[in-house]
Amino acid sequence: MAGTSAKTVHDIFQNMEYGPSSTSTATAQSWLEKHSRILGFFIDGKFSSPADRQTQDVTDSKAAVVCSTVCAKDEDVASAASSAAGGFKTWSGWSGYQRAKVLLKLASVLQRHSQCVSELCEVSQSSTSPAVLVRLAQYYASWAQLRDTLMPEWIPHGIVAVVVSDDCSVYFLLLKVLPALAMGNAVIVVPGKTTALPALLLAQLFMEAGIPAGVLNVVTGSEASVGAKVAQNPQVNYLTYSGRQQSGEALAKAVAGWGVPMSFSLSLSSVCPFIIFDSADFDSAVDGVIELAFKKKRDFQWVLCVQESVLDSVVARLKLRMTGMKCVPLATETDRNLIDAAVQEAQQQGATLIQLCPPGTGALYPPTVLCGLAPSCESVISPPPGPVLPLISFRSSAEGVTLGSHSPHGQAASIWTEDLTLALESAKSLCVGSVWVNCHSVMDPALPLCGRRESGNCTDGGREGLYQFLRLSHSPSLARSSPSSINYADFGSAASRFTIPEGFDPSSVPRFYSQLVGGQLRKADSGCSRSVLAPGGTVLAHCPDGGRKDVRNAVEAAIKVQPGWMKKSPAARSQSLYSLADSLEKKRRDLAASIQTQTGISLEKAEKEVELSVSRLSDWAARCDKEQGGTPFLPQSGSALSSPEALGVLGVILPNSKPLLSLVSLLGAAIAMGNAVVMVPSEKYPLPALEFIQVLQASDIPGGLVSIITGGRDHLTQALANHSVIQSIWYWGSKEGCQFLQYSCASPLKHLWLHCEEEEEREAGQNWTSSNPSLQEELWRKAVVWKSIWIPTA
Template sequence: MAGISTQTVHDIFQNMEYGSSSTSFATAQSWLEKHSRTLGFFADGTFSCPAERQMYNVTDSKAEVICSIVCAKDQDVASVVSSASAGFKTWSELSCYQRARVLRRSAGVLQRHSQCVSELCELSQSPTSPAALIRLAQYYTSWAQLRDTLMPVWTPQGIVAVVVSDDCSVYSLLLKVLPALAMGNAVIVVPGRSTSLPALLLAQLFMEAGIPAGVLNVVTGSEASLGVQVAQNPHVNYLTYSGCKETGEDLAKAAAGCGLPMTYSFSTSSVCPFIIFESADLDSAVDGAMELAFRKKKDCQWVLYVQESVCDSVVARLRLRMAAMKCVPHASDADRKLIDTAVQGAQQQGAALIQSCPPPPAGGLYPPTVLCGLAPSCDTVISPPPGPVLPLISFRSSAEGVTVGNHSIHGQAASIWTEDLTLALESAKSLSVGSVWVNCHSVMDPALPLCGRKESGNCTDGGREGLYQFLRPSLTPTLPRSTHTSINYDEFGSAASKFLIPEGFDPSSVPRFYSQLVGGQLRKADSDCTRSVLGPEGTVLAHCPDGGRKDVRNAVEAAIKVQPGWMKKSPATRSQSLYSLADILEKKRQDIAASIQTQTGISLEEAEKEVELSISRLSDWAARCDKEQGGIPFLPQSGSALSTPEALGVVGVILPSSKPILSLVSLLGAAVAMGNAVVMVPSEKYPLPALEFIQVLQDSALPGGLVSIITGDRDKLTHALANHSVIQSIWYWGSIEGCQFLQYSCACPLKHLWLHCECEDEEKGGRDWTSSNPSHQEELWRRAVVWKCVWVPTA
């Protein structure tokens, strides 16, 4: 019979050739023809193709043009934002049930048109399973229904901008769009080229499901420049980015100073460890490694770590399985140059090469390649090239395997292979990554949070935890919008300190000299300089150290020695330490209250109330230490998964002037209760209460070095905290210029930022520290943790 292959199953497995594709893409082609193969942006529920606009072409895997797309201009962005403003008003006024009903219909529409969605994603070189997208829509439908019930004191951000790069998947795009819609926001999508067509189709399908006009908008063009234009619009309330690190950094620096909260997920640029222990099923582990490393399109780069005792066996299995494999396509000629450079450099450093066949001299194909015998410091390990290249490193003990797995500056995910469950769970706990797959890889479900560590991101997507980036506490003021100002970032915080020479010196009243707390010890500033502390009437009350970069470095060095041990202590132990701190503050309440009165000029009665509330707040955090434990969500697939909150690491806190002791203990309690170490910078205006609090810390059971308090120029110390690579998060109360500097500087190295503008001529930073609203404590707790999910298959 014509068309029947004479190949046997054995032959197919031997040559491992790709089968012929039977996909005609007829449905997707029909949709494109309906739009004359020219698409504009989607706003106010319709497609718009303004005249006199530049166009860019979308090509398929054969480099053939399948469609042209309009590049939006400034006026187009303004029109889209205006549409989103009207859409948000309509969408936010609906009840949770009404929004959930629309999203439920969206899941049905996705299911009906899944063929077109699948074909269009494939044509755009961004293949995605429609079933995964349908599962996303169904999952967030339920959260739309339950928002007011389970999160009653939270309100939507408003207009949310979702920006993705060219190499971002459609799944990652909807993982941000759907929860934003479910929480009642309007969304403006700025897609990359590979996701432009699927994003436009999905916007049209959501309109068919009944989403009001203007609620979901898609604006096309260069994602970096368009993202900046959207961020600079004063009506946009929040921006989240997903994709490659280079584009994200450019966006962060260009949009700094807009007064817009921004978060980033650099998943596509991450380097992830694939660890094979000697107790693993080697055949399954090798199959998993090859499936990840040699696929056509990878979500991230992988490095293979193999325990020394089984390294030869793993290499032998790789040689056997790779022997008949064909070349794998890669993206571009530029990728080919990177691959050739990396392979040649690895060979020059002594790496052994395993390839299925010699590489072709040029073109878009390259054979699956394993580079054996590399050192962890090799450039190919630190930054593997794109394409089917897998670096391999051996390690001796299980502890060393975890250590080399944490060697990367990234922390997106890890895959570990072992039949020893105890080893699996201990290794998963010790790896500094957001997701750990045990004896599997790339398992995803929207019920589990995706939270990158280190340079892989500073936001949480997925699960209930991922909803909070699209919400804010109802009573918390937002960061005021501003315009980008010209700042010399290199010279920020470098101005000379202003020293005050008091007039009318009274020899009977000599000002006290305070010390700062660094590494658990009372110390002078490294510069030996001091600064005068003025009272309400302008008199000199005391002198405090004028700390700087070296003091911050000493504090962080002490913190990283003690923080891992503090984090590993049981929550009950941390709880008792905080209760002890509250008890000591109770004993010294009169001294602290007197310091507040002297410094701020308020009445003694009001100062005593602040101290009383501070004692209560510390007790709240002590009680909460062992109450936040994550969970085990129910999943549609076989297996189990754990979701747990973990400490950020070292947190830098620039304190507000308002309520100097209450704000200090509220922020300190949140960070320390969750296992973090803290470097705190008191208000320049009111540093004395914090300096008096040092005695409370020294008498407490907290380990020395866990909390450091450094006084001095706020901008100078902010600069030092921002440029320290170990500090994972900065909570800032200060100037608009300081907020802009942090947004610009903390894109590399990436940090979690929580920014608040505090006017120089006002005591209030905008937050009511005396409020007992539960959303305030919930917000503080969520700022103090990152999430880890561990997948354990059972079948």
């Protein structure tokens, strides 16, 4: 047609431009108008908007105000908690079939209102495909149906607080909310600014699907302060957070000591490697880089790693694809200053700037690649916000994997190669939770998302992600109470108490024990020792008074031996544990006598504890090669693998009850899964653990894999908490110790399993003699993290 400006298919193919997108938001605007563009809370199944509350504006991508949300006060939080308590009583009483029907109906409701959901997400700068949300609802509906059958020993926490940061997507919000509801919990959502509007709409759609009033409540405001208020409410039983590290750290410190278990998914702060090997399809890889690096909103921060032999080819293709690209809007104008400073610093350090679009003004910035950076450059460690992509090179495949694991985060990685062997070897070696082969950012609820190190301490998605919203019916939980007044800087610094025996009996000189550090018997680095008392108060023995230096030596030894132990075949680890059980069997009389002397129980009961300990070690030896991952069925084309992996180095502060049986139960779980462990025996009953050192030395467990350090519990807890290599702490101790760990282990982030022993002693505590398989399953799940690998076939 004459005069037409329409482009031909050939023109579009040559330019590789994206087609126009629909910008109409009429449906969303109509919904906002119905609420007078002022949205309050969703409590007890209905909207409420108190008139005397502060408000905060929600803006669109052009910084125009689209509506306002109300900021919650203490009475609003109390109202939401009271409503959730009533909703939980109803919801938890329903059968799995009834809960599944509601979630399945939610999927159809989401499909019916997909236009409004999509537009509202777009308006609030939290774009999410409604089809993805429908898939989430359908997936967790099936788990609601199966919970009672497949997980009969597990019960819901009660009321779960789900807090997300400002720029967290609706997908990650529902990845917390839906499994919590499917497992029978009631939920209070504290959304960030960008997810507030979709969260309120979704709450309304839940009611349309038939969920009882009070089961899902939404309170808006500053997610950090309102989230802390919600978690501090005595009716709330669990807190889970998704978002940025800074907000998560502040939230953890605000809630420490309130007796609320917490989990964190910090994907938005994570720096992830995009690795291109020389065997990759460069055109596909570069197209993937363009898709994820230069869009306005990203779930992760990316660093491009390119093998040196193909660096010039990849850079040339990047320049070609970046030609004609427009400036990208920034989230805020303050991001512009951060980007300018980072780019200037990188250039001063020798980086080459690739920027093929004229610099914009204000909150606009051109797609930018920073080439030739060193791995230690600040722009690589912490990339600036906006469309800026750091690029580093590597020589060998092994070096590429090392660079990919260099970040303190470990959320995800994308690797590009046509060599399947290299792909699988690299995916297994990378210290990240998710690996995408020849693709990126593929999400499905059937695959677990499990961050490493600073990227989080919980698992979302898959069956594995359900357990954060459940607890064993017979397992004690933290008691709700107000925080103690603790000087965190001085915790554990009190001097040890020494006991000077009255009189002297030459026929019963107390024995001096050594601790096990790095596979060797050693005295405490300080040279000090502690007196071990019998039930009657007499001095039985002296043990080392360990401290920070002893912990450091133990961890240094563990770092050297743990990778080799983890790479051993499960069958080889199983044989080592059987060897340990045999050594324990040979020393059963000495250990039984030690237990009887230390605790004052009868010899018969002490022998029974040793017998159970041998059996427990044999159980863990048998489980070594039985626990494995799987290949989830996924709606997309391709194959996926999901497998458990070792956490790394664990710190374990042992309980007073059953001093030998509890030790071998926790030790067996840790090393069976490939971890190394630093154990602190009961301060009250350390002798059975010190006698057990001889058992360890007589077995073929590698030296340094297990260290046993005696001393003050608080002092050693503080040393373990402050060591950056320790990935997880299992703690039995005081309420103050639990509070200290929740406060201190937010940065660097650690996996925590906390038990207040004073409370457990009043409530019978952990039944270590139980042979219930669910107890071993809980221990096993505490000892592993999950890795997902996605391999597309088309």
